[in-house]
Amino acid sequence: MAELNAHIPEGELTEKWTKLRSSMPLVNPANKRSIEIIVVGSGLAGASAAATLAEMGYKVKCFCFQDSPRRAHSIAAQGGINAAKNYQNDGDSTYRLFYDTIKGGDYRAREANVHRLAEVSANIIDQCVAQGVPLAREYGGLLDNRSFGGTQVQRTFYAAGQTGQQLLLGAYSALERQVGMGKVEMFTRHEMLEVVVVEGKARGIIARNLITGELERHSGHAVLLCTGGYGNVFYLSTNAMGSNVTAAWKAHKKGAFFGNPCYTQIHPTCIPVSGDHQSKLTLMSESLRNDGRIWVPKKKDDPRKATDIPEDERDYYLERRYPAFGNLVPRDVASRAAKERCDAGYGVGASKLAVYLDFKANTERYGRIEANKHNIHNPDKETCMRLGREVIKEKYGNLFDMYKQITGEDPYELPMRIYPAVHYTMGGLWVDYNLMTTVPGLYALGEANFSDHGANRLGASALMQGLADGYFVIPYTIGAYLSKELATKPIPHDHPAFVEAEASAKAILDKFLAIKGTKSVDHFHKKLGKIMWERCGMARNAEGLKQGIAEIQQLRKEFWSDLRVPGDANELNPELEKAGRVADFIELGELMCMDALNRNESCGGHFREEYQTEEGEALRDDVNYAYVSAWEYKGDVSFELHKEELKFENIKVAQRSYK
């Protein structure tokens, strides 16, 4: 059994990272040149790691399944990135960011990791600005900030509603710079299908060239998985169509433990589902909650148009339930509150599965300020709305356009209709403080790992974590491992471990094609999604989870006997690619239900109906469940649970309150 040691450095919380970084073994420049590192994934974590490691002198090979590294799904992040800069002079500090993140994660994250994240957060902003990332500025030329959920300071840096895009393009340009210098070899349209483990250490991967279908062997001294989250296990999510768990899952099957698989983030503000044809859900950034007020009618099944419902007949339920944080409560709290109102019959829109996000009050407020600036005193309402709309447009224009394009409704006139949707997965490969999985030499970065966010991620923290891992953590921590690998010669590609890994990847592809059943991959994916949403979604209970496990096992049987994949393996074949991803999702889905069933408490995004306070808030059990679940794969879709106890030495664990 692999040992579960988080390798958290000794010493005071605030000194752990500095001390470790200063005493970490180094690899000298001449040796770096002969060490190869494989980076799978080219999002914020992957691109920043690949670029930085190449800058340091390592030989890097980077892989992505998209046609260009710039298309990784980090690009779609909208709202912003947190950093403890305290530029707003509102009392922010490293400690406060650390505290907010631990509390936001409902006390289910490691203190040491989160503190390190808060420490390097400021460096990220510096680095990105130096790269030419055009973050939003004020007229004085300095950087602007906005508010995000779960905090009472303004520490979120942004670039309109395209923060992820701009940060990713920054990392991408750093990556391409190294590609141009010949220090990173980039493999686009390649999908990792196996990790190669030689004598207990990760030494390479098997990747499929998606254009030719050829299976390729790539060796390295270490392998970094920066392959994102697994929200697409729900079929409908805000993830990109191609986002998948395959790389992480293959690693899991080769010995990497899977941490907290049941922690899923359901984002409160997404455009509601409009019909069965829907292929994905679109997020409306959390930043909109800065200026949007969320409400439902006080009357059930109110047939009136939103704008016809008078103020005193509206229930601003977040402001009512959580006066201190109001519309800016964390995502898990906001999502559950929306579900509660809709389940109680107060939902709006055709499906009744939506609530209003209304900008009218703040549009008018901004308009009044603008009118003042223009020396218009006692402006009428129309003038206020006209001027206010300009301000709203500058802040959120692209989001409003997107909403209009998708729904056909104009959010400048009518409030948006929103509903929670699967967005992010806090769970992922278990890693120690150095970001190494339980397989030596195999690392996981960004959303692909489980660390830092506990049971609920705060808004604008995913970009922070992806870039922290890639720019500022792995470049140091990997040295500890590689400094002991200097004598390791390049692994020959005809090593039995490579031969075996390639054969096993090929066998699975052949198996998909040989089934020749009657149902498409999407058919099974949609079925899996329905089971997951119903049994392991926003609210879970023991009975439902047990049923979910049985239903998934049944679905797995059907998948392997009735799947139809046209074409063959030696060509570009998207159906074959999808088959591999869905096969892994089905297995993961079962583990998620098992994990949710095991955790007899509610925390963050994991809400077990049996465990709630009288007011309907999540009820943790710190005596029995203050641990990370780390699941070991035992073959044939069976798993064994290991526990990493979480110790809180610096923060007093309390019931989370945003009232």
Added chain:
Amino acid sequence: MSTGNMNLTLKVWRQKNNNAKGSLVDYKLSDISPDMSFLEMFDVLNEGLVDKGEEPVVFDHDCREGICGACSMFINGQPHGPVQGVTTCQLHMRSFKDGDTIVVEPWRAKAFPVIKDLMVDRTAFDRVIASGGFISVNTGNAQDANNLPIPKVQADSAFEAAACIGCGACVATCKNASAMLFVSAKISQLAQLPQGQPERYRRVQSMVAQMDAEGFGNCTNTGACEAECPKGISLENIARMNRDFYSAKFVSEESI
């Protein structure tokens, strides 16, 4: 299951691989909902093809929210179809009428060879970026972000240029298959920022050289690129690029 009532005829470019000869193939679709996105309509088509045991139409797509730049269909003679300012994934069927015939082709440009059906190879764009579309700053070298104030107007203008998603619609729509809008957007973003100054003239020369080497055509100021760009990237960027290019060649000491 679709819930709508639109009937459509699609003429879709099918091409087995880069070497094969392609052709337009007709498909009839019924019961399409106006709320579907164009790509969801293609999902319906493909689901039907798989059910019949035929190979589905291959096309690039990923985020389906208009930001990754992967989707790339040439619809009725326009990249990303008839609606301005949106990508194919954000184009909805309510922009079409019941009974319409829709012709769908891949991006066509020498520098974007067809891989299969509607999927093309846009790695030329990556190589142009690798030739100079960056600021050479290694991780860890940065000063405090607020030590470098940048006037808001300038920062906003750089941001507008940086909004490019690298989809290639500009190249696809240009009669010369020119990549000037794409290349100039990156050059212009960095040239307007103080951080971009040290490499300003080297950058423009290397990127233009790489653009030419990739086989993109020249610009003849038609402006189709700007009209079709889903992110509204302005022609002004091309003017800025040309200005910097000539300054570099004739004035700058750093001619390369």
